[in-house]
Amino acid sequence: MVRISISLFTLLTLSFSAVFSQSNTDSIDLREFWAESVQPLIQKDEAKLNEIIEFPLKGQWGYMMGLKKEEQDWTQVDFFKNYDKLFDDRIIELLKSLDYQDAEIVKSEILLGIGWEEEGFESAIIFRYKRIDGQWKLYVIQGVG
Secondary structure, three states: OHHHHHHHHHHHHHHHHHHHHOOHHHHOOHHHHHHHHHHHHHHOOHHHHHHHEEEEEEEOHHHHOOOOOOHHHOOHHHHHHOHHHHOOHHHHHHHHOOOHHHOEEEOOEEEEEEEEEEOOEEEEEEEEEEEEOOEEEEEEEEEEO
């Protein structure tokens, strides 16, 4: 009886410590994240993108698409209507050159960055994802450079 109690106590202690030592992001399957959240960008899968993008989408995406209106007026319709202006061949090829190992977990977010040099200037885009209602969603497209 004593031996069973000790074993049960040890098992419970180990279970609790394993649960409490992991954060939400520690248990992320980045391969699954990549398939569900990055591949739709590359494939221009509008139906899936509607599910995984949190609107209003934050960041400089409207400027990168050349929208001629105020930032607070950018809409989901604007995003999809101008998708190819931001996700042109260069950006799609840069995304294709990456894989799930290039995604970085920072606190409670997953970040994915791409960069390039053009006319002597360096530029980059950082895609920021966070869990919203239990699903990883793109909520910021941040331009850098």
